């Protein structure tokens with residue numbers, strides 16, 4: 001489907017640009033596209049094929065590879081345009097946690113990410129009963145997913161549901177249970193039946209982990225924390241972002257010495273409870289303002305090393 005769309009775009013885009021360029025130089029504004037010279041049409045077909053081949057490589061190959069590459073772990077690029085060699089698997093279940101949607105094969109990541117999830121689950125279970133439900137980490141070699149998920153590409157991102165389940169989910173629940181929002185139906189405030197001390201403790205445990213660079217939550221959750229926490233110093237890592245009302249997203253720092261890993265810009269100073277949050281809330285308050293979880297418009301340009309990662313043993 002995506003490939004077909006890209007073909008149409010390639011033809012349309014290349015055709016328009018080249019036709020325009022030709023017309024601009026010849027000033028023959030009424031010359032039809034089919035009257036172009038054969039060599040020109042060959043160039044158009046070549047560009048189409050080039051675009052299609054690069055698009056299908058990023059969109060499909062990464063999600064079809066089923067094993068990590070061998071060797072020690074190394075991250076290339078950023079969460080939005082990257083990959084990982086030597087990733088490890090987070091076992092589907094372990095003390096205090098369960099990975100959801102196992103058929104997606106997105107429970108791979110840097111060893112530090114896997115260790116982080118396992119440690120978090122054990123520490124949370126020591127405070128609260130229930131099973132921590134884990135969403136996507138990354139694909140076996142990272143890279144973009146077939147649906148062009150915006151991040152989770154370099155083995156340092158993980159989604160965790162807010163909902164602590166009261167038992168280990170069965171196989172059917174693992175694939176089909178839906179995460180529920182912790183907001184009221186109007187999405188203007190947090191629903192206290194789903195937002196308890198367990199969720200705050202979960203966030204606190206994450207933030208207190210040195211390797212964690214950022215934690216993304218819905219802006220209304222950030223507002224709740226800003227209003228209720230007597231000590232707001234720990235909130236700087238808690239970043240507002242679209243969606244994230246039924247799960248949070250953790251991003252680890254680039255591993256030490258992994259120079260090919262590209263970091264995000266540093267978090268601005270302060271607890272983030274002031275102007276920045278006000279701007280988010282103002283956006284959400286606009287009439288009929290949807291929450292358009294931003295989609296990546298085109299396949300990302302990956303670091304050149306990722307080609308070797310994709311095709312390595």
Ligand SMILES: [Zn+2]
Pocket residue numbers: 151152157158159248249
């Ligand atoms: Zn995520």
